[in-house]
Amino acid sequence: MNSWLKDHEKQLKKLFTFLNENNAFYKTIFETQKIDLSAPIEEIFYRLPIITKKEVRQHYEDYISNMPVPTFSELTSGSTGIPVKCVKTNSERTKLGLNVWQQRARWDSEVSLENYIYLYDVSTYKKIGNILNFEIENMKVCFKKLLALKPRWISGPISSFERYAKCIEMGEIEYTPGIIKYLELFGEYATQEQRAYVERIFEAKTINHYGTIESWCFAYECPSGHLHVQNNLFFAEQLPTQNKLGESVGEIVLTSLFNKAMPLIRYNLQDLGEISDVACECGQTSQVIRLAGGRTGDIIKGTDDVLGELFFKRGIYKVIQNFGDCILGYHVDQMAVNTFVISIEKGKGYNSQAELILKNHIVRGLGKDVEVIFKYVDILKPLQSGKMKIFTSHVKDK
Ligand SMILES: [Zn+2]
Numbered sequence: 001m002n003s004w005l006k007d008h009e010k011q012l013k014k015l016f017t018f019l020n021e022n023n024a025f026y027k028t029i030f031e032t033q034k035i036d037l038s039a040p041i042e043e044i045f046y047r048l049p050i051i052t053k054k055e056v057r058q059h060y061e062d063y064i065s066n067m068p069v070p071t072f073s074e075l076t077s078g079s080t081g082i083p084v085k086c087v088k089t090n091s092e093r094t095k096l097g098l099n100v101w102q103q104r105a106r107w108d109s110e111v112s113l114e115n116y117i118y119l120y121d122v123s124t125y126k127k128i129g130n131i132l133n134f135e136i137e138n139m140k141v142c143f144k145k146l147l148a149l150k151p152r153w154i155s156g157p158i159s160s161f162e163r164y165a166k167c168i169e170m171g172e173i174e175y176t177p178g179i180i181k182y183l184e185l186f187g188e189y190a191t192q193e194q195r196a197y198v199e200r201i202f203e204a205k206t207i208n209h210y211g212t213i214e215s216w217c218f219a220y221e222c223p224s225g226h227l228h229v230q231n232n233l234f235f236a237e238q239l240p241t242q243n244k245l246g247e248s249v250g251e252i253v254l255t256s257l258f259n260k261a262m263p264l265i266r267y268n269l270q271d272l273g274e275i276s277d278v279a280c281e282c283g284q285t286s287q288v289i290r291l292a293g294g295r296t297g298d299i300i301k302g303t304d305d306v307l308g309e310l311f312f313k314r315g316i317y318k319v320i321q322n323f324g325d326c327i328l329g330y331h332v333d334q335m336a337v338n339t340f341v342i343s344i345e346k347g348k349g350y351n352s353q354a355e356l357i358l359k360n361h362i363v364r365g366l367g368k369d370v371e372v373i374f375k376y377v378d379i380l381k382p383l384q385s386g387k388m389k390i391f392t393s394h395v396k397d398k
Contacts, residue, residue, distance in 0.1 A: 310392030
């Protein structure tokens with residue numbers, strides 16, 4: 001018997017009853033599956049289908065509940081295909097907002113709306129300009145304006161923090177180490193090396209915030225280093241995957257207790273990771289997630305188990321070990337099973353030997369027959385969300 005389901009039986013049944021009355025998609029499922037909403041919760045829950053973004057897109061009209069309250073919508077990032085408009089009511093947004101602020105307060109009793117800045121907020125954009133434009137003159141101006149706001153906490157993707165850290169390290173941007181105390185990492189997977197680097201340059205602590213546009217903050221790192229599922233609102237399941245990343249790794253599926261406007265019930269995020277129950281020193285008893293560093297769609301086509309983003313990050317790391325931090329940005333496109341185009345934004349000290357190192361890395365990892373094409377670009381742009389996508393496969397599944 002799953003204890004989370006049991007403990008939240010009342011809330012889940014209330015949610016299912018609501019959906020039965022106000023959501024055409026779930027009403028149809030309850031009817032066609034002949035689900036009795038008065039049955040024990042486990043009997044109901046595990047008969048509900050696993051949903052992906054694809055189903056939401058296909059049945060969008062039915063999937064959004066009929067609710068007489070103002071709703072708020074955001075588009076999911078286009079990086080995984082056609083975006084979907086995600087709907088939340090004001091009360092859902094408030095609840096989610098309060099929840100994440102409670103997590104921040106666990107780390108820092110001084111954090112507040114006055115000293116916290118989310119880099120990609122429209123209001124931030126109005127105050128400091130486009131911090132995502134990585135031309136050096138623009139970066140200098142934006143960062144100066146950012147510091148003038150006296151931020152104690154900054155939230156954004158690791159790639160942006162790295163970008164600014166490199167300029168600080170090279171003396172191109174002024175920063176007094178330690179002024180910013182916390183860097184909340186949101187939107188991208190961050191490796192230990194990346195975290196250690198930005199922590200050293202900023203003299204700030206990094207914290208992982210795992211969330212999506214659909215759910216907002218779903219899990220948050222505690223001071224003991226565990227990514228805890230916000231179990232007052234969410235429940236996580238782990239599905240087996242088709243690949244060979246190791247038996248312990250699977251796709252992460254979430255259920256939200258309170259999202260009514262756009263329900264998230266057994267919703268497959270398609271991020272790869274491992275869920276466990278850990279008796280954590282921090283006192284939280286919720287499920288803990290370890291992310292594997294990619295999504296099902298990020299696996300390099302033609303391989304069973306190689307995650308594009310991590311694989312190419314490692315290759316770039318080899319270049320950095322040889323020639324210093326000479327690559328400002330990069331992106332890899334897989335054009336055919338054995339053809340890769342690497343776009344590179346060169347930094348100071350870039351050496352054409354880097355091509356050889358990267359090519360060797362790819363040949364060693366993927367096989368002899370690969371063709372690697374190098375392209376040099378002026379500035380690589382992040383996605384609208386601020387995320388820097390490292391790997392895109394254009395090879396279609398058969
Ligand atoms: Zn903990």
